[in-house]
Amino acid sequence: xxxxxxxxxxxxxxxxxxxxxxxxxxxxxxxxxxxxxxxxxxxxxxxxxxxxxxxxxxxxxxxxxxxxxxxxxxxxxxxxxxxxxxxxxxxxxxxxxxxxxxxxxxxxxxxxxxxxxxxxxxxxxxxxxxxxxxxxxxxxxxxxxxxxxxxxxxxxxxxxxxxxxxxxxxxxxxxxxxxxxxxxxxxxxxxxxxxxxxxxxxxxxxxxxxxxxxxxxxxxxxxxxxxxxxxxxxxxxxxxxxxxxxxxxxxxxxxxxxxxxxxxxxxxxxxxxxxxxxxxxxxxxxxxxxxxxxxxxxxxxxxxxxxxxxxxxxxxxxxxxxxxxxxxxxxxxxxxxxxxxxxxxxxxxxxxxxxxxxxxxxxxxxxxxxxxxxxxxxxxxxxxxxxxxxxxxxxxxxxxxxxxxxxxxxxxxxxxxxxxxxxxxxxxxxx
Amino acid sequence: xxxxxxxxxxxxxxxxxxxxxxxxxxxxxxxxxxxxxxxxxxxxxxxxxxxxxxxxxxxxxxxxxxxxxxxxxxxxxxxxxxxxxxxxxxxxxxxxxxxxxxxxxxxxxxxxxxxxxxxxxxxxxxxxxxxxxxxxxxxxxxxxxxxxxxxxxxxxxxxxxxxxxxxxxxxxxxxxxxxxxxxxxxxxxxxxxxxxxxxxxxxxxxxxxxxxxxxxxxxxxxxxxxxxxxxxxxxxxxxxxxxxxxxxxxxxxxxxxxxxxxxxxxxxxxxxxxxxxxxxxxxxxxxxxxxxxxxxxxxxxxxxxxxxx
Numbered sequence: 235x236x237x238x239x240x241x242x243x244x245x246x247x248x249x250x251x252x253x254x255x256x257x258x259x260x261x262x263x264x265x266x267x268x269x270x271x272x273x274x275x276x277x278x279x280x281x282x283x284x285x286x287x288x289x290x291x292x293x294x295x296x297x298x299x300x301x302x303x304x305x306x307x308x309x310x311x312x313x314x315x316x317x318x319x320x321x322x323x324x325x326x327x328x329x330x331x332x333x334x335x336x337x338x339x340x341x342x343x344x345x346x347x348x349x350x351x352x353x354x355x356x357x358x359x360x361x362x363x364x365x366x367x368x369x370x371x372x373x374x375x376x377x378x379x380x381x382x383x384x385x386x387x388x389x390x391x392x393x394x395x396x397x398x399x400x401x402x403x404x405x406x407x408x409x410x411x412x413x414x415x416x417x418x419x420x421x422x423x424x425x426x427x428x429x430x431x432x433x434x435x436x437x438x439x440x441x442x443x444x445x446x447x448x449x450x451x452x453x454x455x456x457x458x459x460x461x462x463x464x465x466x467x468x469x470x471x472x473x474x475x476x477x478x479x480x481x482x483x484x485x486x487x488x489x490x491x492x493x494x495x496x497x498x499x500x501x502x503x504x505x506x507x508x509x510x511x512x513x514x515x516x517x518x519x520x521x522x523x524x525x526x527x528x529x530x531x532x533x534x535x536x537x538x539x540x541x542x543x544x545x546x547x548x549x550x551x552x553x554x555x556x557x558x559x560x561x562x563x564x565x566x567x568x569x570x571x572x573x574x575x576x577x578x579x580x581x582x583x584x585x586x587x588x589x590x591x592x593x594x595x596x597x598x599x600x601x602x603x604x605x606x607x608x609x610x611x612x613x614x615x616x617x618x619x620x621x622x623x624x625x626x627x628x629x630x631x632x633x634x635x636x637x638x639x640x641x642x643x644x645x646x647x648x649x650x651x652x653x654x655x656x657x658x659x660x661x662x663x664x665x
Numbered sequence: 666x667x668x669x670x671x672x673x674x675x676x677x678x679x680x681x682x683x684x685x686x687x688x689x690x691x692x693x694x695x696x697x698x699x700x701x702x703x704x705x706x707x708x709x710x711x712x713x714x715x716x717x718x719x720x721x722x723x724x725x726x727x728x729x730x731x732x733x734x735x736x737x738x739x740x741x742x743x744x745x746x747x748x749x750x751x752x753x754x755x756x757x758x759x760x761x762x763x764x765x766x767x768x769x770x771x772x773x774x775x776x777x778x779x780x781x782x783x784x785x786x787x788x789x790x791x792x793x794x795x796x797x798x799x800x801x802x803x804x805x806x807x808x809x810x811x812x813x814x815x816x817x818x819x820x821x822x823x824x825x826x827x828x829x830x831x832x833x834x835x836x837x838x839x840x841x842x843x844x845x846x847x848x849x850x851x852x853x854x855x856x857x858x859x860x861x862x863x864x865x866x867x868x869x870x871x872x873x874x875x876x877x878x879x880x881x882x883x884x885x886x887x888x889x890x891x892x893x894x895x896x897x898x899x900x901x902x903x904x905x906x907x908x909x910x911x912x913x914x915x916x917x918x919x920x921x922x923x924x925x926x927x928x929x930x931x932x933x934x935x936x937x938x939x940x941x942x943x944x945x946x947x948x949x950x951x952x953x954x955x956x957x958x959x960x961x962x963x964x965x966x967x968x969x970x971x972x973x974x
Contacts, residue, residue, distance in 0.1 A: 376896055377856075379903040406896055412855045413871040466860075 236326060236636065238359070238663045239286070241269045241617060245278060249290030249621065252590055253611045254297055254598045259590065264295060266617045269660035274611055286662075288655060290621055294589070297597040297610045298330025298618035298658055301570065303394070303419075303473060303497060303545035306332075306362075309350070310339025315550040315638045317351070320570075321358040322636035323548065326665060327570035328596075330360050330618040330658040333604060336367040337395035343367035345382040352387040359659050363389040363604065368407045368418060372396050375403065377410055384414050389604045392419035394473055399425055401458060408468035417471035417495060417603065420459050422480075423521060427451035432561055434507040434522040442513065444560060447522050453479035464490040471603055472496035474547050476521040478531035484540050495603045497545040498532050500569055500576040505529075505643065515556045515563035516643040519549070533580070536595060537587045543600040544592075546573050550639030568637045572630050574622060575649025582624070583650050589624055619657040626652040667965050671790040673779050674799035675840040683805070683844060686961050690809045692974060693964075694957035697733070705735035706964050706972045710767040712736050715758075716793070717743040717773040722928055722952065723793050723802070727770050730959035736767075736967070754778065758785045768967050771795070789966040797831045803927050804837035806958040808845065810951050811882060814923050819846035824876040826908060827886030827935055828857040829869075834927045835886060839865055852876045853908055856897040873908055877915070882923035885910050885935045901934050912939040921945055928952070 246264040251274070253259070263278040264271060280287070306320035315323075317334075324332050334351065336342035342351060348364050355362035366388035370376045372395070380391055391411060398404045398420050411418050428451040433439050435446025456472060460483060463470035475481070475498050487494055505523045517523055535541040549566025556563050574596070581587040601608035610618050630644045656663045667682045675683065696704050712731050716724055724740075731738040741761070754773075761769070767788040771779050776798035782790045794800040811818055823842055829835045829851045842849050849867040851858060852875075862869045870876060877883060888904060898904050905911070910924065924936075924946040932938045941948060964974065 370899075377899040379899045381907050382903050403896060406856055409856050410854065410897075410899075 236322070236663050236665055238661045241266055241657060241660045241662050243267050243281070243285045244657070244662055245281065245285050245287050246290050246295055246619070246621070247287055249293050249295035251611075252294055252296045252593055254590065254594045255609045255611065257590070264619065266657065269616055271611065271613055271615055271617050273613060288621070288662075292623065293621050293654055294624055295619060295621050296593050298620045298656065299328045299574070299596040300331040300600040300604075300606065301329050301546050301548070301573070302333040302390075302543060302600045302604055303499075304332045304334055304548040304570065305337065305550065305566070306334045307338060307550060308354075313638070314552055317355050317362060318358055319636065319638040320548070321355070321360045321362065323568065323570040324360045325656050325658065325663050326634065326636040326653070327546075327573050328620040328622060328653040328656055329570060330620070330656065331363065331601070331606065332360055333363045333365050333389055335392060335394045336365055337372060337393070341367050341372050343370050343372070343378045345379055345386040348383045348386040348388045359661055359663070361659070363387065363606070365390045365392050365394075365419065367391065368393045368398060369403065374398050374400055377407060380410055380414055384416065389606070390416045390419055390471065392421070392473070394419060394421045397421045397423045397425055397455060401462065404459065405462050405466070408463055408466060408470065412468050415469065416605065417469040418463075419471040419473050420455070421473055422452055422455035422459055424451045424454045427454060431522070432518060433510055434524045436507050436525055438507045438510060442510065449477035449479055449524060449528065452477050452521055453483065456480045456483050460487045460494065464493055467493065469493055470495075474499045474502065474521060474545070475532065475541060476502050476524050476528060478528045481531040481535045481540065484535065488540070495542045497543040497600075498536055498541050499545060499547045500573050501567060501643070502532055503529065503536070503580045504576050509643075513560045514643060515558065515560055516567055516641050518560060518563045518565055519547075519567055520565035533585050536581065537585065537591070542595065543603060544573070544577055544595045545600065546570050548637070550637050551641045552639060556641045566641070568635070568639055568642050571634050571636060572642060572644040572649060574653055575628065575630065575651050576644060578624060578651030579649050616659070617657040620653060621655040622651060622653045624651050626650070628652050666968070666970070670966070671783055672801050672962055672966065673783070673790065673792050675801045675804055675837050675844070676799070678801070680844050683808075683841065686805055686958070686965060687808050687812060689965060689974070690805070690954065690958045690961040691813070693960040694809075694954065697953065697957055703733050703735065704960070704974065706974060707731070707734040707736035707967055708972065710736045710967050711765065712738045712768040712770065712963070712967070713741055713761055713766050714738060715741045715761075715769060715771045717771070717778070718794070720772055720793070722955070723772065726952070726955045727793065727959055729956050730963055733956070734960055734963055736963070754781065755785060758782055762786050768963065791962060791966065794833055797833055797836075799837045800833040801837050802955070802959055802962060803834050804841040805962065806951055806955040807838055807884065807925060807927070808841050809954045809958050810925065810947055811923070813950070813954065814947065815881065818842070821847040821882065822850075822880045823847050824850050824852060824880040824883040825886065826852045826873060826876065826883060826910070827888055829853055829886075830857045830859050831889070832886050838884060839867060843867070850876050850879065854898055854904070874914060877918055877922065880922055882925060883910065884925045884927070887927065887929060888931055888935045890931065905934050909934060910936045910940050912937045915940050915943070915945070923947055925951060
């Protein structure tokens with residue numbers, strides 16, 4: 235269970251400080267007073283009464299993580315998640331900032347809706363930045379008031395959940411967003427090629443008798459979006475990439491890196507479609523878990539920096555939404571609480587990625603995509619700090635979940651790397 | 666007289682002709698301000714006004730200009746003609762031509778329609794707006810208005826705000842202003858700005874406040890509400906907030922700027938009523954200058970030297 239305390243005077247002692255912005259790593263202390271970093275140094279003397287000392291020996295002290303892709307279901311489906319329970323799940327996963335997708339009910343498609351999310355999130359323990367819808371009611375027809383939405387706090391625009399199918403509309407949306415200097419984040423799937431598929435089109439889907447979603451459905455749309463954005467000089471963020479073909483396309487467009495960013499979700503790095511053999515509905519997700527070659531390509535791409543960010547696509551669903559046949563189950567899984575243990579295990583422990591590089595994908599890179607301040611370890615700034623044990627092995631269980639939903643295929647899996655403390659918005663949480 | 670026989674567009678119109686029309690417009694403006702308001706210089710000339718598209722200002726302005734010059738003018742509008750019965754543009758025009766006319770004024774929704782007309786007509790053709798192509802007489806009256814206010818156009822800083830991509834007024838204004846040596850910045854939502862600004866020799870920006878604090882004069886364009894349905898603007902509210910000449914924006918400027926609008930205005934969208942009706946607005950001067958400019962254009966194109974100004 236999480237415990238929290240006010241962040242009046244705290245000394246983080248003897249941690250391995252990794253600052254992914256300055257790219258410096260050193261053993262040292264961080265002093266926090268009234269919620270702000272007041273000193274960072276190799277050894278800060280003990281201050282006496284009233285100070286909480288956190289022994290960080292053997293632990294990594296780094297920037298609070300930032301997840302630019304979560305679904306918190308409020309307004310509309312508060313039975314699945316609220317802004318508050320979502321914020322708690324974020325804390326449990328080491329995240330101090332999250333960006334919420336707009337596909338709620340009603341859709342977050344006006345400045346008034348953005349204002350609602352911002353004001354309801356003010357007192358929550360993490361920063362919640364809303365992503366506004368690109369089209370009114372996510373219908374893919376009429377542009378939303380992006381300029382006014384940005385003024386009210388929208389950090390980017392996405393119809394995630396629904397792909398923007400009409401290329402002319404996508405072109406206009408990209409053009410309009412040029413004024414804001416923020417990316418359009420498209421859920422890149424051609425719905426006709428997707429062909430009502432419920433899992434990756436493969437031998438496994440054939441054997442299970444489930445309708446397949448071809449990797450071409452993603453590749454075709456990723457290519458369309460890349461060619462549109464780069465030829466018009468507009469910013470594009472590719473959500474939850476899942477296929478080898480998408481990685482190949484990213485390579486082709488490498489010279490336009492200033493315009494293009496992308497993300498991969500922990501579950502696409504961990505699972506392959508064969509894992510669905512027993513019709514586990516918690517593995518039903520959009521885009522689907524793909525094959526071994528896709529997983530390998532994604533791991534290589536995040537390691538090499540071709541893909542910039544790790545984003546969970548945290549998608550809570552009720553038990554009844556998942557305790558049904560594979561065909562009828564909803565798409566999506568929760569991901570915040572298990573994220574670090576999963577990606578640290580797969581990427582650092584099993585595939586030789588450096589911990590520093592992994593941290594960049596969870597901190598500096600996502601913040602840069604969203605134009606958020608990424609230089610956090612500066613004296614005087616609000617403390618957004620995550621402290622974890624990179625080597626701790628643990629089994630992910632129900633008790634670790636803060637989300638209102640528990641639709642996770644990681645339940646019962648052994649993960650490596652555990653969040654210990656989070657400092658966020660004037661509070662310190664111990665996990 | 667002019668080098669040109671027709672006035673189709675300003676892109677390739679000789680500067681000397683443009684200057685002559687502007688300078689002569691001032692003489693006609695003086696005449697319009699006399700009690701008689703007439704100069705019978707086109708007596709016996711027949712001009713047909715062909716409006717295939719709706720118009721209030723331009724149509725009345727041409728009719729008045731023709732009457733003040735003593736020409737015989739006939740009006741033709743698509744809604745009451747055999748165009749409705751399926752007649753082609755060529756046949757319609759050739760029939761009119763065979764009735765012996767000296768000049769034709771045409772407005773049509775298709776770009777290039779006025780140029781097409783020159784093939785069938787011996788007289789002069791004047792473009793009163795052809796689709797999204799050009800509206801040269803509007804640009805000329807804008808130049809007359811600017812010259813009247815500032816004494817010259819060379820070196821003037823002019824901002825044009827609105828739908829630059831689809832506006833024939835913007836296009837003609839840009840050609841005229843660049844020819845006469847003004848600096849031009851266009852401003853509007855990115856979905857309504859041309860991607861070839863550099864080729865036109867103009868700068869573009871999305872920041873209206875920047876334009877207003879830079880310019881000597883600003884031309885607000887009518888935002889065509891039907892464009893919204895094409896998905897290029899999300900709402901009137903957002904347009905007004907970011908690209909509207911609001912009273913708040915204008916009153917915080919530390920200088921006076923001249924405010925122009927070709928009409929018809931959407932008050933409360935691209936321009937606030939308080940701004941449109943303010944001292945700085947020359948929108949009604951533009952209308953009177955429109956009559957003077959069109960008298961000048963008709964006189965210089967159609968006069969055969971029998972009656973001189």
